[in-house]
Structures are given as structure tokens and as C-alpha cells.
Amino acid sequence: MWKHGDDDYRPTFSAARTWDQLRFKRTKVEWSRMVWFAQGVPRYFFITWLAVRNRLSTEDRMRDWGIMQGCELCGERDETRDHLFFACPYSYTIWEPLARQLVGRNINLDWHWTVNRLQQMGGKSLDYIFAKMMFQTIVYHIWRERNARRRQQNWTSIDQLRRRID
Template identity: 45%
Template sequence: MWKHGQDDFRDSFSSNKTWSLIRDPRENVAWYCVNWFPQGVPRFAIFAWLAIKDRLSTGARIRNWGLMQPCLFCGEPVETRDHLYFACPYTYTVWIEVVGNLFGDAPDPDWETTLERITARETGRLSAILLRLAFQVAIYYIWIKRNNRRHNHISKPASQLCREIDKTKRNRILSTKYYESPKLYGLMQCWFSTRGAIIV
């Protein structure tokens, strides 16, 4: 017999019920919806989760291992998560281009403010989806480009990185088959509308 609840035993096994019984339940964090949503991509979500938890191996973290690593984009002596996303002039330029006018006004370079604004979901449903997706994709690609600079000595201009992020977002939007879903209908049009008038 398999335990399904406190006093509930059945002859079938359920990994969901077992997980619920053995885990230590906690309240959902405020940024849960920013990281885990149906239109997200697991690969990007994992990197965003690591960034939100400040677990990426930035210069500030590897300094504890006896290594010094400045920001590879602008030369800032201490590369922290908050600097990399999006206080660095290079990454802030990318973020402005990627997010377009999804916020309704200029994005803030401060990490905590950015996360709070995305969590608040003050925009419409489609804009909220696009904003969360832009956040995840930007975190992923900035980290990949940062590592390419560090390990392979390959640097690309911000405009090229923006094009890669834009293409990835468009591909993800297409893969959702938004045109067949009443909840997602107009998602691509909404994305294109953010490209026209970027507020700086």
C-alpha cells in the first residue's frame, strides 16, 4: 500500500502525492510567477532562478575562492549579480532594447526594482508574458556572452546580442501557437508593437 495522505493508503503509487508528503512545504515567493509560467522555457527559467537566488558564479562569488573577476563588459572591479543585471552600461543597453516599451516607461537598471516591477504585473496579460520572457532570455544570453568573453575571449556588440535575444523570443512565441489560443491570441503582434517606440 502506498501512502497518499496522512491516513490515506492506496494500492497505486503517486509521485506527486509522495513528493507532497516528504517535502517541507513553504509559501510561494513573490517572484514565483516571474520564473515559472507556461510560456517560459525551462533552460532560461533555470538561469533566471539562479540569478534571482544570486547563485550564479559572478566575480563577487568567486572572490571567496581566491579569484578576482571584474565585469567583463565594462571593467567594474567587482562583478556582482546586481551590477551584471542591469547596472552595467553594456547590459543596461541590451535590457533597454530587449524590453522595449513593455514597462510603459524607461526600465530601471536596479535589479530589485526591475524584479519588483515584473512581479507586480501592472501591465496587461500579454505584456506580462512578454516581460517575463524578455527577463529570462536576457539573463540567459547575457550570462552566455559573459562566459564567452571570459573563457573564449569572444566579444560581440550589444546590438548583435539584442538581435539574438529578439530572434529567440520570436521563435518561442511562434512555438506557443499563440494564433490558436484565445488566451495568447495577439502575442506576436504585441511583441512587434513594443519594438516601434522604445523609451530611453
């Protein structure tokens, strides 16, 4: 007999029910639909997921390992997730004109405001899908540019990066 639920045993096997018995369930996070959606790009999901959980290896998180380095994009002393997205002048210059069209004119450089705003948009409208795609594309490319600079690779100007994101 296979366990399908509490006190629910049946002769048939169900992979889905078995997985439900084995996995540790947590309550669904509010940002899940903003990170994972059908039209998105998997490599962008991953970086966005790390960013939303504040698990990117930004300087403030690496300090404990003795790594001291400011923002590669603007020279600010403390590099944090919230600085990169989008308090950093480099990032904000890329984010602002694109976001204004989809997210609204009152856009803000605050990370939490941005994530909340995207969550509030909700629904299945094209604007919402484009806004999420744009957000993830920008987060991905800014993080990539930050890593390229850290590895002393070629720098990309704001105009070049904007064209790539477009």
C-alpha cells in the same frame, strides 16, 4: 494501506500524495511565476532561477576562492549580480530600449526594482508573458556573453547581441 495525508490511509496508491508525504514543503516564493511559465524556454528558466537566488558564479561570490576579476562587459571593478542586471552600461544599453516598451517608461537599472515590477505585472496578459520572456532572454544572453569573454572567446558587440535577442 497507503498514507494519503495525516491519519488518512487508503488501499489505493497515489504517486502525487506519496510525493507530498515525502517532500519537504516550503512556502511558495513570490517570484515562482516569473521564473517558470508555460511559454518560456527551459535553459532560460535555469539561468534566471540562479540569478533570482543570486547563485550565479559572479566575481563577488568567487572571491572566497581567490578569483578576482571585474566585469567582463564594462571593466567595472566589482562584478555582482546586481551590476550585471542591469547596472552595467553594456547590459543596460541592451535592456533599456526593449524593457521600456513592455515594462514601462520608468524602468530602472536596479535588479530588485525590475524583479518586483515584473512580479507586479502578473496576470495572463500577453504583455506580461512577453516581458518575462524578454527579461529571461536578456539575462541568459548577457550571462552567456559574460562567460564567452571570460573564456577568451569571440566578443559580441551590443548591436550584435541586441539582434540575437530580437
